[in-house]
Structure formats: C-alpha cells, structure tokens
Amino acid sequence: MNLEHLNALKKLLSSPKKIAIIPHKNPDGDAIGSTLALWHYLSNNGHSATIVAPNDFPKFLKWMPGAQQILNFERENSQSKTVINEADIVFTLDFNHLGRVGQMSEILESAQATFVMVDHHQEPSDYASIMYSDVSMSSTCEMVYVLINQLGDENSITPDMANCIYTGIMTDTGSFKFAATTSNTHRVVADLMDKGAEGTEIHHRIYDTNSPSRLHLLGCALKNMVILNEYATAYI
Numbered sequence: 001m002n003l004e005h006l007n008a009l010k011k012l013l014s015s016p017k018k019i020a021i022i023p024h025k026n027p028d029g030d031a032i033g034s035t036l037a038l039w040h041y042l043s044n045n046g047h048s049a050t051i052v053a054p055n056d057f058p059k060f061l062k063w064m065p066g067a068q069q070i071l072n073f074e075r076e077n078s079q080s081k082t083v084i085n086e087a088d089i090v091f092t093l094d095f096n097h098l099g100r101v102g103q104m105s106e107i108l109e110s111a112q113a114t115f116v117m118v119d120h121h122q123e124p125s126d127y128a129s130i131m132y133s134d135v136s137m138s139s140t141c142e143m144v145y146v147l148i149n150q151l152g153d154e155n156s157i158t159p160d161m162a163n164c165i166y167t168g169i170m171t172d173t174g175s176f177k178f179a180a181t182t183s184n185t186h187r188v189v190a191d192l193m194d195k196g197a198e199g200t201e202i203h204h205r206i207y208d209t210n211s212p213s214r215l216h217l218l219g220c221a222l223k224n225m226v227i228l229n230e231y232a233t234a235y236i
C-alpha cells in the first residue's frame with residue numbers, strides 16, 4: 001500500500017471501529033484465508049469486525065480458525081445487511097469489482113462506510129477510497145501479511161492468523177508452483193511457519209480430504225474425458 005493510503009488507513013484504525021469484511025462470491029482459500037486473517041487482526045486490536053460472505057464456501061475450508069462466525073448473506077440476510085449498513089469501514093478482499101459479490105453489490109453500493117480494497121486481480125475498479133492493488137502478488141493473503149507488516153504489527157501475527165494466511169497463499173499458488181510465486185512469497189511463508197503455521201497439516205486438510213460426492217464427481221469427469229490426439233488436447 002502506498003504511503004498516502006497507508007497513513008489514511010492508520011488514522012482510520014486509530015480508534016475502535018465497526019468493520020465489515022467482504023470476500024467475493026463462491027469464496028476460495030485465498031478469499032476465506034485473507035478475510036479471516038484480517039478479522040483476527042482487527043478483532044485483536046479492539047475493533048468490532050464481522051465477515052459477510054455473499055454465499056457459502058467449501059467444506060474443506062471450514063476447519064479454518066474463525067470460519068464458524070462468518071455470516072452467509074444468503075442464509076443470514078437481515079443480520080448481514082445490518083452489519084454492512086452500520087459499518088464505519090468495509091474491507092473488500094480478493095476481488096476487483098463490486099459485481100464479484102453477486103446479489104450483495106446493491107447493498108454495498110449504497111453503504112456509507114469508507115471502503116478499503118486489498119486485491120491482486122487486474123484492472124481494479126475505483127469504488128474504494130483506500131486501495132491496495134498489486135497484480136504482481138501471489139495472493140490476497142500475501143498482501144494481508146505485507147499490510148500488517150506495514151502497519152507495524154508483524155509481531156501480532158498469531159498461529160491462527162499464520163494458518164489462515166498460509167492457506168490462501170498455498171491454494172492461490174497451486175502449492176507454490178505458479179509463476180506468481182516469488183522469492184518473497186517463500187520468505188513470507190517461512191516467517192508464517194516461524195509464527196505457527198502448520199504447512200503439512202494444512203495440505204492434508206485441503207488436498208487429502210474429500211467427500212464421497214466430490215470423488216464421484218471427479219470420477220465422472222475423468223471417465224467422460226475426450227482426447228483429441230491431433231490437437232494434443234483433452235477436455236472434460
């Protein structure tokens with residue numbers, strides 16, 4: 001985050017605030033990991049923070065510390081609306097356009113709060129007055145880590161926060177193999193392990209845990225795979 005926006009955010013967070021934290025629709029590991037890490041951070045610093053997700057998220061992410069308290073806009077609709085309407089600050093994480101929250105976009109567009117965007121997708125729209133957009137970042141989770149450091153609170157990263165941030169970096173980088181994985185990503189992950197992230201356990205919970213229906217779906221998809229030899233291509 002650049003200095004101007006960082007100072008504005010510091011000023012905003014210098015007294016206790018009501019805060020809504022929003023991931024995109026159909027939230028993935030990075031969206032849930034980053035919102036939860038930020039939620040822990042803000043709650044531990046005296047703010048009243050609530051995560052409102054546009055809809056439900058996968059079972060293999062529900063073990064994450066704090067996941068039980070995430071509001072589902074579809075299921076807890078009136079409570080979710082109250083949180084957004086009463087918020088002083090709305091953080092939007094891991095998306096670049098209000099259309100990414102589906103049916104929640106209307107209530108966000110009419111919200112009176114100060115918007116803060118943290119995101120690594122291309123071509124961010126300009127709804128947020130405080131922006132941290134960096135397309136070179138591996139994940140929004142890595143950005144939350146950097147932001148907490150910029151706020152001078154690197155020593156306040158708890159094992160729960162470290163586990164949440166690790167999860168999002170791991171899932172968004174395809175377990176550290178995609179091109180956006182930088183040496184700095186690895187330095188962040190190393191520090192997260194020093195702060196209590198349990199990498200092996202997280203891999204196990206995300207990649208080695210399947211429901212019967214998920215395995216059946218995979219089986220069905222693979223069985224119906226079409227191979228086009230002449231194009232060196234296969235599709236399912």
Ligand SMILES: [Mn+2]
Nearest residue numbers: 030094140172
């Ligand atoms: Mn992401």
